[in-house]
Amino acid sequence: MFVDQVKIYVKGGDGGKGMVAFRREKYEPSGGPAGGDGGRGADVVFRVDEGLRTLMDFRYQKHFKASRGENGRSKSQHGKGADALVVRVPPGTTVRDADTGQVLADLVRHGQEAVIAKGGRGGRGNIRFATPKNPAPHVAENGEPGEERWVELELKLLADVGLVGYPSVGKSTLLSTVSAAKPKIGAYHFTTIAPNLGMVEVEEGRSFVMADLPGLIEGAHEGVGLGHQFLRHVERTKLLVHVVDMAGSEGRDPYQDYLQINEELKRYRELLADRPQVVAANKMDLPEAADNLELFRAEVGEDVPVFPISAATREGLKELLYAVADRLDEIPDEPLIADHGEEVKVYKSEVPEEPFTIRRENEIFLVEGARVEKLVKMTNFQYEDSVRRFAHILKRMGVDEALRERGAQEGDTVRIGDMEFDFQDG
Structure with missing residues (x-):
């Protein structure tokens, strides 16, 4: 069966978690921070394989999830980054974002590659947060979530x-x-x-x-x-x-x-x-x-x-x-022309950063936005220092002030992503 149009889901790997650890050597029982960073999550990479002539394989596998990075370790050891997930496509494949219609890549030559979903960076370990005021921080980040999107693949045969x-x-x-x-x-x-x-x-x-x-x-x-x-x-x-x-x-x-x-x-x-x-x-x-x-x-x-x-x-x-x-x-060998009328190129895949928005749902204040939601996912709430850092960043972003303007009072429930907490005014 010849298949020349499919829709699939791709997700870059999440970054590994940073670690909270301290040096505990024989002659230095109260050493400084030694928690390593997490490794970077794997990218989802599309690579042209001239041996393919159809998108038939994507009829049976529609989800592609890359591996996450390794977590950081003690003794300042950083986690290993994950290897890219390579998805083979036939020559002449155009990749579009299914939601926006943006052309992400036009893949025409054997071996040509394009990153379609980036892996998340690894979370920082506590060695990254040491300061003169806080030389032994109990702070570490979770890994950054990898990009995820639905993409549409369209095959246009390459023939003379x-x-x-x-x-x-x-x-x-x-x-x-x-x-x-x-x-x-x-x-x-x-x-x-x-x-x-x-x-x-x-x-x-x-x-x-x-x-x-x-x-x-x-x-x-x-x-x-x-x-x-x-x-x-x-x-x-x-x-x-x-x-x-x-x-x-x-x-x-x-x-x-x-x-x-x-x-x-x-x-x-x-x-x-x-x-x-x-x-x-x-x-x-x-x-x-x-x-x-x-x-x-x-x-x-x-x-x-x-x-x-x-x-x-x-x-x-x-x-x-x-x-x-x-x-x-x-006939001269001219660059192939993509749908938008420009020379074929691989487009940088980026999610535009949106300002946060606040809306009320019954008694709950919902704070939405790519940056604040990523902050929640990357905060390790089991450490008090991490919680204080999280509250400080929200305040600096203006979330606290915006909640007050929307009528939030002490003790009201605020939800960001999957996290709920009580609003503290002051």
Whole structure:
């Protein structure tokens, strides 16, 4: 099964906990702090593997959680950071944040990598909190939570040449004739419902990858038929071979078919209108094809290269393939274009920091915001020094003052994340 769109969940590893410890050596029974830092949590990294051609594996595994870092240890020993969780994806995979639609990465080359969810940093041990005023702090942090998000993966095949045209014009037959690919062929519309790739070799050691893509119909740019499933794969190709049923075997006009397909390409993405294109006038072995070819050439003009062929009898295929190979040699290797119209790049993944907000839910004051919620998760409340530090940071952030303005009084319940505590005014 060919799968080219999936939605999955990824989570970076949490950082390891920092430790509260003190030196207890034979001749130094009351030594200073010696609690090490926690290790960094693992990143979730997507890596391109050219051996993959589909997103099928993600149909069965949709959750990817990286390992957390090791906790800090005594004697000032820091925890080990976790190794990255590497997720293999096929070339041509675009990664988007499912909530915002932001493009996180466009992965096209073998071995290319992108960090999709960062691991959290390790919590600091008490050696980091020693000061002249407090040389023996009972303070250590929990590890920072790793990033988590739902992402959408979209595969756009990487092929040098894409076969476009109406259903049943002979695209699959052409690919099966010129390569070792074995697409399904039938005498009905939409025999091809998923892209097929084939390696085409011509003389002089030249070769190129050709993609047989599902047929287009009117309205494809709006998703009619197999429109969007087809059109996303056209974006990656360098050259289009427009296959036209020159015999008009289903009663259609070859020239009108040609115009309609090009209009669908243009309306889906303006850039596709300028994509280099040659016409393969197929089914020349059938009656009326020769007369239709003369009319077709007169209507499209001399600027459009037209090659009469018969995929069934192999007539004219050599001339077509040589012309395609020559045209590919002329097309410069330009950076692939992503959906937003810029050069493909890997985007830095960051969660924007939000100011805290306060709202009341019955008798409870809810303080919400990425920074305050992370503070709660990273505070180790079993140590009194950590609790005092937590209260000091909230006060410095202005949370106390904001609670008073919202009417909070001594003893009222305040909730931040999963933590509830009593408000102390003063």
